Amino acid sequence: MSWGESRTITLTVNGTSYTREVEVRFHLADVLRHELGLTGTHLGCEHGVCGACTVLINGRSARSCLMLAVQADGAEITTIEGIADIDGPHAGGLHPLQEAFREFHGLQCGFCTPGMLTTLIELLRDNPAPTEEEVRIAISGNLCRCTGYQGIVDAALATAKNLREATAPA
Amino acid sequence: MTGQIGARHPRLEDGPLLRGLGRFLDDIPAPGALHAAFVRSPHPNAAIERIDPSAALALPGVRAVVTLDDLRPHLARTRMPLGFRSSKLPPTVTASVLADGEVAFVGQAIAIVLAETRHLAEDGVAAVSIDYTTRPALVDCRDALLPNPPMVRADHPHAVVARFALGYGDTDAAFANAACVVHENLFQHRGGAHPIEPRGILARYDHAEENLSVWSSTQMPHELFYMACEVLGLDENRLKLATPEVGGGFGAKYAVYPEELAIIATARMLRREVKWVEDRREHFIGSIQERDQYWDVSLALDADGRIRGLRGSLIHDQGAYTMQDVNVAYNAGTAVAGPYLVPAFHLDIVAVQTNKTPVLTVRGAGYPQACFTMERLMDAAAARLGMDRAALRRHNLVPPEKMPYEKPLKARSGAPIWYDCGDYPACQDELLEAADWNGFAARQQVARAAGKYRGIGIAHGVKGTGRGPFESALVRVMPSGRVSVFTGAAVMGQGLATALAQVCADQLGVSPEKISVIAGDTRTITLGLGGFGSRQLVMAGSSVQLAAKAVAVKLRKMASHMIEADENDLVLTDGFVHVIGTPPAAGKTIGDIANVLRGSPGAGLPADIEPGSDAHVNFRSDQLAYANVCHIAEVEVDPETGGVDIIAYTAMQDSGVLINPLIVDGQVHGSIAHGIGNALFEWMGYDADGQPVTTNLADYLLAGATDVPRMRTLYRQTPSPLNPLGAKGVGEVSTVPVAAAIISAIEHALAPFGAHLAQAPISPAQILATLQAGGAAHGPA
Numbered sequence: 001m002s003w004g005e006s007r008t009i010t011l012t013v014n015g016t017s018y019t020r021e022v023e024v025r026f027h028l029a030d031v032l033r034h035e036l037g038l039t040g041t042h043l044g045c046e047h048g049v050c051g052a053c054t055v056l057i058n059g060r061s062a063r064s065c066l067m068l069a070v071q072a073d074g075a076e077i078t079t080i081e082g083i084a085d086i087d088g089p090h091a092g093g094l095h096p097l098q099e100a101f102r103e104f105h106g107l108q109c110g111f112c113t114p115g116m117l118t119t120l121i122e123l124l125r126d127n128p129a130p131t132e133e134e135v136r137i138a139i140s141g142n143l144c145r146c147t148g149y150q151g152i153v154d155a156a157l158a159t160a161k162n163l164r165e166a167t168a169p170a
Numbered sequence: 171m172t173g174q175i176g177a178r179h180p181r182l183e184d185g186p187l188l189r190g191l192g193r194f195l196d197d198i199p200a201p202g203a204l205h206a207a208f209v210r211s212p213h214p215n216a217a218i219e220r221i222d223p224s225a226a227l228a229l230p231g232v233r234a235v236v237t238l239d240d241l242r243p244h245l246a247r248t249r250m251p252l253g254f255r256s257s258k259l260p261p262t263v264t265a266s267v268l269a270d271g272e273v274a275f276v277g278q279a280i281a282i283v284l285a286e287t288r289h290l291a292e293d294g295v296a297a298v299s300i301d302y303t304t305r306p307a308l309v310d311c312r313d314a315l316l317p318n319p320p321m322v323r324a325d326h327p328h329a330v331v332a333r334f335a336l337g338y339g340d341t342d343a344a345f346a347n348a349a350c351v352v353h354e355n356l357f358q359h360r361g362g363a364h365p366i367e368p369r370g371i372l373a374r375y376d377h378a379e380e381n382l383s384v385w386s387s388t389q390m391p392h393e394l395f396y397m398a399c400e401v402l403g404l405d406e407n408r409l410k411l412a413t414p415e416v417g418g419g420f421g422a423k424y425a426v427y428p429e430e431l432a433i434i435a436t437a438r439m440l441r442r443e444v445k446w447v448e449d450r451r452e453h454f455i456g457s458i459q460e461r462d463q464y465w466d467v468s469l470a471l472d473a474d475g476r477i478r479g480l481r482g483s484l485i486h487d488q489g490a491y492t493m494q495d496v497n498v499a500y501n502a503g504t505a506v507a508g509p510y511l512v513p514a515f516h517l518d519i520v521a522v523q524t525n526k527t528p529v530l531t532v533r534g535a536g537y538p539q540a541c542f543t544m545e546r547l548m549d550a551a552a553a554r555l556g557m558d559r560a561a562l563r564r565h566n567l568v569p570p571e572k573m574p575y576e577k578p579l580k581a582r583s584g585a586p587i588w589y590d591c592g593d594y595p596a597c598q599d600e601l602l603e604a605a606d607w608n609g610f611a612a613r614q615q616v617a618r619a620a621g622k623y624r625g626i627g628i629a630h631g632v633k634g635t636g637r638g639p640f641e642s643a644l645v646r647v648m649p650s651g652r653v654s655v656f657t658g659a660a661v662m663g664q665g666l667a668t669a670l671a672q673v674c675a676d677q678l679g680v681s682p683e684k685i686s687v688i689a690g691d692t693r694t695i696t697l698g699l700g701g702f703g704s705r706q707l708v709m710a711g712s713s714v715q716l717a718a719k720a721v722a723v724k725l726r727k728m729a730s731h732m733i734e735a736d737e738n739d740l741v742l743t744d745g746f747v748h749v750i751g752t753p754p755a756a757g758k759t760i761g762d763i764a765n766v767l768r769g770s771p772g773a774g775l776p777a778d779i780e781p782g783s784d785a786h787v788n789f790r791s792d793q794l795a796y797a798n799v800c801h802i803a804e805v806e807v808d809p810e811t812g813g814v815d816i817i818a819y820t821a822m823q824d825s826g827v828l829i830n831p832l833i834v835d836g837q838v839h840g841s842i843a844h845g846i847g848n849a850l851f852e853w854m855g856y857d858a859d860g861q862p863v864t865t866n867l868a869d870y871l872l873a874g875a876t877d878v879p880r881m882r883t884l885y886r887q888t889p890s891p892l893n894p895l896g897a898k899g900v901g902e903v904s905t906v907p908v909a910a911a912i913i914s915a916i917e918h919a920l921a922p923f924g925a926h927l928a929q930a931p932i933s934p935a936q937i938l939a940t941l942q943a944g945g946a947a948h949g950p951a
Contacts, residue, residue, distance in 0.1 A: 004289075025289065039197035040190015042417070044366040045450040049867035052366055080190035098188040102180050105836045109663025110187030111194065111367040111417030136875040143867065145366050145418050146663055148839030149875040 009073035013038065014082025022069045029053045029064035031072075032079060040080040042111050044143070051142030054115035055079050061122045080114035083121060096162055097121060100155035108146030115142045120156045128164055132157060171744070174676035175895075178832040181668040182682060183661075192415045195370035195387040196447045203372065204233055206433060206446040207291035209281040209298045210456065211273035214307035214525035214860030215322065218271055218280065218300060226283055226297040231290035235298060236282040236436050238268040244439045246403030250428055253393070253494030256582075262326040263492035265528075267401065267431045273302075274323040274490035275527050276862055277455025279429055282436055284444065307525035307860030311462050311487035314522035322490060322523040331488045331521045332496045336503045337481075338578035339514030341470075344479025348470035352550040356467070357929040358539045360460035361852035361864075363532045364872060365662075367417020368448035369457060371430050373437035381408040384434055387416050389423040389660050390700035391690035397426045398434050409434075413690035416662035420844070421532040422457045423662065424702045425493045429456070454865040458530035459854050460498055462487040463539050467506075467517075469547040475555050475562045479514035480507060480547070486521040489528035496521040497582065498529060501536030501634075504579045504587060508544050509594050509630045509798055510566040515579075525860045531702070533844050534905040537633050542930055545629040545910035549917065559914070560602055560628050567594040567630070574891075583638060583792040591888045592798045594630065597822045601628075604884055605802040605820040613804075622806045624817070625919025629801055631906030634794030635825070635899025636708030636892070642697045643713030645674060645721050646784035649768065651745055651761030653678060653685045658698010659710035661689040664901060665833040669707050670714050672829055673895065677718035678725075678760065679742030697788060704797070704899025707829060712789040712893040720785035728763050728783075731776045795890040797825045797898040801842075803911040807919040809941060812934030814850060814916055816879045824886040826898035831885070838883050838904045845908020847873040850931055 010019045013036060020035050027046075032038045032055070041064055044050035048066040055064045056078040078086065083095050092099060097120055100106065107113045116139060123130060123138040130138070135156045136149070144152065186192050223235030242248060250264040269280040283294035306320040313319050314329035321327045345351060371386040382404075388394050395411040398404065416423065429446065437444040448456065467482030486499035499521045507515055548566075552559040568575045570593040577587040602608070610626045617624035642658040655674055661667050667687035675682045688694050699709075722742055729747035730737035740757070741750045748757025764783035766775075775781065804818040821838060828834050851871035855863040864870035889896030909930040916937065917927045924944050929936065 023289070033196075037199075038190070039194075040192075042194070042367065043196070044368075045867050047450065047866050047868070050366055050450075080188075084189065094188060101188055102184045105181070105832050107184060107187055108665065108836055108840065109365070109367065109416065109418040110183070110192050111365070111663070113187055114190055117188075132880070133876075140874050140876045143366060143872050143874060145364060145420060145844070145872065146840045147836055148841075148843035148881065149878050150839045150881060151836055153875065153880075 031069040051115040100159045104155040105151040106155035112144045174672040203443040203445040204284040205288040208279045211278040215305040216302035220301040222299040226294040231286040232294040234284040257495040265491040337516035341479045341481040341514040341516040344514040345470045349473035350471040353468045356465040361854040363420035363422030365418030368453040370447035374443045389419040392698035395692045419662040460532040481516040483518040488521045498536040505540035542910045585792040589796045601822040623919040625915040627911045627914025629907035629910035631799045633903040635704035636795040637703030637705045640788040640790040641709035644786040645717040647764040649765040656694040659706040660701035674718045713787040717785040717787040795898040797903045801911040803915040805915040812937035822884040826890040827896035841904035849909035849912040
């Protein structure tokens with residue numbers, strides 16, 4: 001049900017195209033979560049600090065709570081639900097970064113995890129061999145109250161190493 | 171599958187969470203729900219003269235505006251019960267389900283706007299018109315003790331909530347002839363809990379069954395269930411309550427809030443589905459905080475550094491209402507002497523009302539403040555006596571030969587504070603070695619040559635864990651061969667389901683993946699206390715172990731009839747009950763045995779068999795299992811900016827037998843990060859009028875990935891004699907000494923400037939101010 005001014009937009013989310021009429025005041029996270037049912041993207045602060053709502057828009061990380069849905073019209077969006085398919089399919093059905101989060105205990109309650117994964121996917125694409133400090137800086141805009149970040153950092157460093165080894169010329 | 175205890179088993183919870191398929195409160199489909207937004211007080215202290223919802227009701231999509239007067243006919247009582255039914259506080263210390271004629275803090279819920287969407291509900295909130303008569307606010311808790319302080323509220327017009335003294339021994343004698351007396355005036359502040367998922371509740375009215383199904387992001391589902399039944403006057407059979415995935419708690423969800431009962435009552439009154447999800451600003455003003463404590467304390471020692479006595483006073487900010495009891499102040503007061511032998515102790519405590527958000531326990535629950543107090547005194551004493559800080563501590567630690575060691579104080583249960591086991595000096599020795607305490611002077615010299623001021627700090631903590639009186643577990647083997655564990659414990663992101671599955675798997679000879687843990691659902695188990703006090707693995711884990719053990723006995727007994735073997739010759743392996751020494755598959759599957767035990771019409775069961783393949787245990791303990799920690803922080807401080815870099819952090823913890831060290835590491839890391847926030851960042855500010863000034867995560871800082879160093883964790887595992895697992899709690903323990911260790915290290919780094927630090931948290935600006943006040947801003951003395 002729509003009460004305010006609305007517009008029709010088309011988003012490609014995780015490879016699927018969606019056309020929806022949305023209120024112009026809805027932020028992208030509202031539409032992902034409540035119109036498309038992709039509730040893996042979480043809202044922790046709705047003012048752009050905690051980073052839990054981070055998604056990839058045309059390959060770049062962005063806060064879906066700070067962006068109006070109408071601004072994403074025509075964009076290609078990747079959310080946590082689509083990460084497993086990036087550069088895949090992968091054995092076990094999870095992206096290596098997701099596997100590493102499990103192995104290194106990079107998540108506890110899991111609420112910040114969608115933003116951590118999307119942010120680190122972008123980092124590993126831009127910088128296949130990050131230092132620990134570079135990993136920490138990359139996620140410095142993502143708050144986690146559970147892990148103290150160490151498991152997350154270890155998961156990212158291990159993934160980078162594994163991906164480098166997997167793509168290194170024999 | 172035996173060998174589960176101590177296994178670094180990856181978590182069972184992770185799969186859905188990593189795929190974005192976890193189901194948190196706001197993820198539960200509720201297509202027909204009305205969305206709630208609260209009208210909250212903008213004033214810290216005011217009488218409500220009139221509430222006019224007409225403009226809100228005229229907005230499109232707004233369906234109702236609900237006040238306490240609307241709910242009154244649907245409530246058995248309008249005032250919240252005290253969370254601790256053992257409390258001796260008067261009933262007027264609690265709040266009403268919605269404001270009853272007055273408001274006493276910014277953020278107090280006054281009315282609910284219900285609309286087709288949350289956006290529309292928030293539009294409605296802005297349109298509700300309320301006339302107030304404002305009153306002066308009591309903001310600084312110390313002002314409550316002045317003559318004629320401002321009245322915090324009319325329905326409980328007493329500045330003091332509770333005044334009590336704790337102590338033992340003769341402190342006057344201890345101080346009279348002491349060779350060394352040190353004194354500290356300390357300000358301590360802990361902010362909010364700030365789980366990344368805020369609170370939320372969904373209440374669904376079922377017209378067919380005329381009952382309510384409720385999901386809440388809470389640490390205490392059973393408490394919410396029973397309290398909702400009491401306040402709404404509900405037949406307990408008319409309410410079902412469950413927790414979805416909970417995105418962290420840290421104390422914020424360890425209480426039943428007025429908002430929760432208001433939403434349940436509204437759903438029942440309107441016979442509609444109603445959903446409310448707290449936003450971050452609401453969490454800042456509407457969820458509990460720990461906030462301010464002022465300590466005035468002295469420590470008396472002999473010339474050789476032996477503690478003779480500790481005495482002083484504590485003023486504690488309780489906020490506008492009391493939700494459970496003065497538990498933060500009580501914990502802090504009883505814990506202050508911590509791991510040390512303190513022969514005489516006296517502390518006067520006063521908890522006072524202020525026109526601020528109610529205070530309740532945040533991860534650590536008063537123990538970090540106790541630790542900071544004691545460790546500041548120890549540092550001061552070491553400086554006065556010219557002793558090494560670690561040596562002074564070691565001199566006074568409760569030695570292992572005195573274990574178990576009873577402090578002449580009582581925990582809230584009435585049981586004595588009784589340190590069950592542990593080797594505190596050995597923990598310190600191992601930690602000093604790991605952190606190279608003795609090599610610090612050389613590192614400091616190198617840093618100084620590079621123009622940096624480096625310091626090192628040490629702090630000990632002791633934390634009561636495994637709080638009782640009991641926790642429930644029901645273990646049932648299903649005909650499918652899977653095992654269900656039902657418990658009143660609350661899963662809130664710690665990995666408890668995995669740990670409980672490991673405990674159960676160890677007894678039943680199945681892999682943890684075969685076990686489903688269903689926690690915090692009142693439909694599956696009638697009793698439960700929930701998640702607090704670092705208790706759940708200790709209490710629910712013990713119940714699970716005992717119940718699973720009983721189920722194994724039942725399975726073996728039934729199998730002995732099915733395969734004609736003596737039950738004492740049977741073992742459980744890989745999902746089979748079989749004769750020891752034979753292949754498992756030669757026996758019977760536990761599913762087949764469960765299928766017989768569930769009964770079949772008219773089929774006889776052997777006479778010695780009790781039907782069913784389950785067992786229910788409520789493991790009891792009033793005695794806390796005391797875990798101990800010792801941390802060393804090494805920092806560099808920039809005396810020009812006041813900036814602090816944590817260079818190294820080493821943590822030793824003894825939490826008894828560790829069930830899953832992978833999960834324990836994560837808990838310790840998270841605890842330390844929380845403590846770093848309490849040392850350096852987390853300040854919930856109010857201005858002089860009582861308006862909160864830090865209501866977003868840009869003004870109120872949590873420790874980020876670049877603020878938290880790589881942490882090194884060490885463990886000793888002294889089995890606790892208090893429970894069959896030998897376990898002690900983990901989740902809060904390593905938060906306890908962090909602020910003390912870091913601020914000790916900062917002070918040490920700034921020793922050349924004569925700095926003395928007496929507060930937590932401390933910001934760069936406050937560090938500079940301290941240096942300036944000491945006349946030391948322009949260089950080392």
